[in-house]
Amino acid sequence: MFDWDWAFTLEILPRLLEATLNTLIAAGAGYVIAVFLGLAFALAQRTPFRALTLGVREAVEFIRSTPLVLQIFFVFFVGPQFGVTLSPWTAGMIAIGLHYSAYLSEVYRGGIESVPKGQWEAAAALSLSTRDTYFRIIIPQALPPSLAGMGNYLVGIFKDTPMLSVIGVAELMHTANAIGSENYRYLEPYTMVGIIFLCISLPAAAMVRSFEAWVRRKLGLS
Amino acid sequence: MEDLSRFPLRLEGPDAPMVRFDHVTKRYGDLVVLEDFCLDVAEGEMVTVIGPSGSGKTTVLRILMLERIQEGVIYVDGAPISHMEKKGRLVPASERYLRRAREPIGMCFQHFNLFPHMTAIQNCMEGPVQVLGLSRQDARERAEELLEMVGMIEKKDEHPSRLSGGQQQRVAIARALAMRPKVMLFDEVTSALDPEVIGEVTEVIRKLVHEHRLTxxxxxxxxGFAADISDRVCFFYGGRIEEQGTPEELFGNPQKERTQQFLSAVKSAG
Known part of the structure; x- marks a missing residue:
């Protein structure tokens, strides 16, 4: 009943590892988009322009309240009807980056709100510009408390990349499916996918924690 | 809309005060904290505000540096800071104008509010480099000079978390002075300090009073400290100045009943 085929496992491993690289690229690119777009979302919600603030807040709520897979389908299949035809890769990056930027903007918002009011006042007392106040005073202090959340979503985005298989991005899950249907064997490819994810997620989470400690030390906050 | 035509566009002449609160009203929602408040502070004068908590005394400093007012005009060094001139009339100041107009003012806070991710000297260089446009070299020299003056030069490369409250407050004073302000505001700068380090901070302020012509x-x-170093003491009660005078007058021979009550309450509390 339990017939694990080691020879088959070894045979498919190179293909799976190659796909792992794609998964990492997808997660990395999506995350970079999310990190910056999320910051833009967070800052946009703090401007004095009510329309912008409300619009962005609604967009963030909308993205957080709908499934990622729907957003991926939407960008990829509905986009062309509006004249935006994207490759699976591009569509996937945009969808996943956008999705996680909504979550990250909430992380940043919490981080920014955790900075004591006195810091804003001290910045004002030095007549610092709004830009300098954010980028030199507030964000460096908002970063350490945000890092745990940012790290969680880094692992989260990595674990969500299999969703991109639905539009044919050749990441790990997509490749495992392909191997399975070519050989009528699913046990080995899927198990290997699980192991590969585990082998990356666990050290990544640990690295995020030590990075957080390092940033705190670097900023003199602990 | 408030009629601002009765307020001058600028304060000029040899008698012009360094700071003038001209019929200022400050409200937080429905709560009126200051009403029709007037106070002149002459150049080089040290004015201390005392009074029970909730009397609006801290608000007097906050509206100079941090908050907007609802009525009246505030002038600093001749120019309005709460308002700006537009086509020969005063209109509420824009954010940009407000920031520039407040540049000649420095402020120190009860809780120091040093930037925790910067060392002592970086704290003192931030304003001069980013706002005044000094080169890092010039800003460093200026910061070192001031840290020397407040007795913190040996700790210049420490982050605030490694400094005691008294040390942090002295760095904060140096940071404010690095902007070369004409007016300095001290908002209960010793209230959060342990008793044994209050002296090191008051000593610095004393030095400022004697050696610099700062308002x-x-x-x-x-x-006791207020009596020692002030030119004038204002007793605040209910959002206005109940009584003011030289320290000798106000502490030695208070005229108003509320002043007497407050001073005797403070005295009996030790």
């Missing part, structure tokens, strides 16, 4: 406005609970 200063201070809110404090340290009556």
């Amino acid at each position: 200063m406005l201070m809110v404090t609970h340290q009556m």
Whole structure:
């Protein structure tokens, strides 16, 4: 009943590892988009322009309240009807980056709100510009408390990349499916996918924690 | 809309005060904190504001540096800071104007509010480099000079978390002075300090009073200190100045009943 085929496992491993690289690229690119777009979302919600603030807040709520897979389908299949035809890769990056930027903007918002009011006042007392106040005073202090959340979503985005298989991005899950249907064997490819994810997620989470400690030390906050 | 035509566009002449609160009203929602408040502070004068908590004394400093007012005009060094001139009339100041107009004012806070991710000297260089446009070299020299003056030069490369409250407050004073302000505001700068380090901070302020011709406005609970260094003491009650005078007059021979009550309450509390 339990017939694990080691020879088959070894045979498919190179293909799976190659796909792992794609998964990492997808997660990395999506995350970079999310990190910056999320910051833009967070800052946009703090401007004095009510329309912008409300619009962005609604967009963030909308993205957080709908499934990622729907957003991926939407960008990829509905986009062309509006004249935006994207490759699976591009569509996937945009969808996943956008999705996680909504979550990250909430992380940043919490981080920014955790900075004591006195810091804003001290910045004002030095007549610092709004830009300098954010980028030199507030964000460096908002970063350490945000890092745990940012790290969680880094692992989260990595674990969500299999969703991109639905539009044919050749990441790990997509490749495992392909191997399975070519050989009528699913046990080995899927198990290997699980192991590969585990082998990356666990050290990544640990690295995020030590990075957080390092940033705190670097900023003199602990 | 408030009629601002009765307020001058600028204060000029040899008698012009360094700071003038001209019929200022400050409200937080429905709560009126200051009403029709007037106070002149002459150049080089040290004015201390005392009074019970909730009397609006800290608000006097906050509206100079941090908050907007609802009525009246505030002038600093001749120019309005709450308002700006537009086509020969005063209109509420824009954010940009407000920031520039407040540049000649420095402020120190009860809780120091040093930037925790910067060392002592970086704290003192931030304003001069980013706002005044000094080169890092010039800003460093200026910061070192001031840290020397407040006795913190040996700790210049420490982050605030490694400094005691008294040390942090001295760095904060140096940071404010690095902007070369004409007016300094001290908002209960010794209230959060342990008793044994209060002296090191008051010593620095004393030094400033004697060696620099700075205009200063201070809110404090340290009556002895206020009596020592102030040119004038204002007793605040219910959002207005109940009584003011030289320290000798106000502490030695208070005229109003509320002043007498407050001073005797403070005295019996030690």
